Amino acid sequence: MNWNQTHALVTGGTRGIGRALVALLLEKGARVTATGRTGASVDQASLECPGARWIVFDQSDEQQRAELVAQMQGKGVNLLIHNAGVQQLHDFTQGGETLQFTTELETAINFVGPVELSRAMLPQLREQADARIVFVTSGLALAPKRSSPVYCANKAGLRSFAKSLRAQLRHAQWGIEVTEALPPLVDTDMTRGRGRGRGKITAETAARQIVAGIHAGKSEIYVGASALLRVITRISPALAEAIMINR
Ligand SMILES: NC(=O)c1ccc[n+]([C@@H]2O[C@H](COP(=O)([O-])OP(=O)(O)OC[C@H]3O[C@@H](n4cnc5c(N)ncnc54)[C@H](OP(=O)(O)O)[C@@H]3O)[C@@H](O)[C@H]2O)c1
Numbered sequence: 001m002n003w004n005q006t007h008a009l010v011t012g013g014t015r016g017i018g019r020a021l022v023a024l025l026l027e028k029g030a031r032v033t034a035t036g037r038t039g040a041s042v043d044q045a046s047l048e049c050p051g052a053r054w055i056v057f058d059q060s061d062e063q064q065r066a067e068l069v070a071q072m073q074g075k076g077v078n079l080l081i082h083n084a085g086v087q088q089l090h091d092f093t094q095g096g097e098t099l100q101f102t103t104e105l106e107t108a109i110n111f112v113g114p115v116e117l118s119r120a121m122l123p124q125l126r127e128q129a130d131a132r133i134v135f136v137t138s139g140l141a142l143a144p145k146r147s148s149p150v151y152c153a154n155k156a157g158l159r160s161f162a163k164s165l166r167a168q169l170r171h172a173q174w175g176i177e178v179t180e181a182l183p184p185l186v187d188t189d190m191t192r193g194r195g196r197g198r199g200k201i202t203a204e205t206a207a208r209q210i211v212a213g214i215h216a217g218k219s220e221i222y223v224g225a226s227a228l229l230r231v232i233t234r235i236s237p238a239l240a241e242a243i244m245i246n247r
Helices: 016-028 039-048 062-072 103-126 149-172 203-215 226-235 237-244
Strands: 007-010 031-036 053-056 079-082 131-136 176-182 220-222
Touching: 007 016, 016 031, 016 203, 031 039, 039 053, 062 103, 079 103, 103 131, 103 149, 103 176, 131 149, 131 203, 149 176, 176 203, 203 220, 220 226, 226 237
Parallel strands: 007 031, 007 079, 031 053, 079 131, 131 176, 176 220
Antiparallel strands: none
């Protein structure tokens, strides 16, 4: 992509990998619109990162998705990065969900949101010469872990959706490419207090690899240790699952 001619819409840009993506894209010369779920996080991010336009957006909310799409109309968005996500630890032997995070809500944020926002943004993206949708899934889309079954299923589902959508858009020759980025364990609020000693990478490192992959036009970006997991998955899916299930 030519960054000077890129207008990126990054969901979940207020913290973690999303924030690092926003900073890097701005540094490259792209125009960036970024979102966060809460007014407080968006206010904070707009102070710390004033180069982007910031919007409050809850992607589990159908009405807010429609409003975001309307706000973007005519703004020349040609790079849509679905980064926002939540990971809940659910033990199904103990009920499997919490009052704050039901399976339905987690799935609305991690799966339905990106799928439906993609659908609604397709007409706008189709008008652009060089358009791309990026889904940030996870290495856990390749092999799940025991502690967050809904999250892992959401990410595996999103991986599958990205593959079909890519094929549909190519078949229809709409000129929109689809990229899936699979981060490994990244040091963000999502993983705070977890995964010590397992080689967490920084959000900046993850963002650099994702942006380089987008620039190279890759369909799949295996970030950090996800590349090794992919190789193991190809050789022995059972071994990959055994390695990941108790992480
Ligand atoms: N961290 C990892 O190890 C890791 C590994 C693999 C994949 N990933 C994926 O990478 C992406 C970013 O993860 P992260 O670790 O950077 O997360 P994070 O630091 O927890 O940040 C999450 C971001 O998503 C936003 N968000 C949360 N709920 C939302 C909702 N309902 N609607 C819209 N936005 C919402 C948050 O906004 P507020 O600030 O307003 O709450 C925040 O900007 C996620 O898709 C995650 O699944 C992360």
